Amino acid sequence: MNLPVGEVISRGLNLREMDLRRLLEGFYDKGFSGYIVATIDGYDGVEEGVLIFKDGGMVAALYDYDQHGLTVMGDGAMPHVFNSFAAEYVVADIVSLTNQQVDLVTAFNDKSKLLKVVGKSDVGRMIPRIYSAELAKSTLKELVKKDESKSELFKKLGLTGLGE
Incomplete structure (x- = not known):
């Protein structure tokens, strides 16, 4: 995820x-312009969620x-971002941006x-009490199927170890 650096307000919250x-x-x-980025060790590895304000x-x-x-x-990212806020291990950074940077x-x-x-x-009703791995699982389900299909195809062709 490539976001402008801006002015770091808080790091590692x-x-x-x-x-x-x-x-x-x-x-x-406060009329904040910038973003909050949360990083978690989620359902299947590192996940990052960003909310951008102007x-x-x-x-x-x-x-x-x-x-x-x-x-x-x-809009589709909103449940994922708010879900990440409820993860057991979550750290966040808050970065202030100019309105022009937000527009970019x-x-x-x-x-x-x-x-x-x-x-x-x-905002209050969007914050879950606990992290739901099911949200990530259902989102990734189709992608994982594609990865498994590619792997199975390689095995059938005797090309093990490729695409892994």
């Missing part, structure tokens, strides 16, 4: 030790399943833009 609702609602109150409004979301090279964007991020990642408005009052 343990979200399990914070009032996440208050933190996110504060972005709305002038105190949530404007974009991205979620990476690093091991699979899969990125979920926009959303211009180059057009699918990351949120179509549904997520207001300050919505």
Whole structure:
């Protein structure tokens, strides 16, 4: 995930030790422009979720399943990002950006833009109590099938060890 560096506000925050609702609602109150990126050891390896804000409004979301090279964007990424906030081991960075930098991020990642408005009052109900591996499992299910099919094809052709 390539995001502008901007001004690092906080690095290595343990979200399990914070009032996440208050933190996110504060972005709305302060007119924050920038992003929060959460990194977890998820269902199948390292996962990263990003919420991007502009002038105190949530404007974009991205979620990476690093091991699979899969990125979920926009409204579809929201459940994944919020799910990651509830992981047992989650660290986050908060980075401030200019509005122009936010515009560039959303211009180059057009699918990351949120179509549904997520207001300050919505944040609390979006934060789950516990991390759900089922969300990742169902998202990756189709991708894993493709990987298994490719592996099986290589075995049938006597080309073991390729594509692994």
